[in-house]
Amino acid sequence: QVHMVESGGGLVQAGGSLRLSCAASGRTLNGYAMCWFRQAPGKEREFVAGITWGGGNTVYADSVKGRFTISRDNAKNSVYLQMNTLKPEDTAVYLCAAVLGKVRVGPQSYEYWGRGSQVTVSS
DSSP, X not given: OOEEEEEOOEEEETTOOEEEEEEEEXXXXXXXXXXXXXXXXXXXXXXXXXXXXXXXXXXXXXXXXXXXXXXXXXXXXXXXXXXXXXXXXXXEEEEEEEEXXXXXXXXXXXXXXXXXXXXXXXX
């Protein structure tokens, strides 16, 4: 059983930065892509960014390109999301997830999920 825990969320003013972390335990996620999704109240879960096992391929939602950077440390079984130039519309619960193989933008494909970390951006 894989347990994923996010950290690093909080309240920040527009234009500010936050760094989210997600640590997985229970097994090593060899071969798994790790990704970030977000969900705002009343909205569907939305793909934010993903990275393959080797880190050679990253995918970003258009809404965060140039502002967010995903990275991972396989030795720590962890994935990170550096968020810069935050906007009020980035406010959401951010969840990390893992899927075997390539990055996928549909949440239904993901096998493991964290419980989420709240990010609130004030205007």
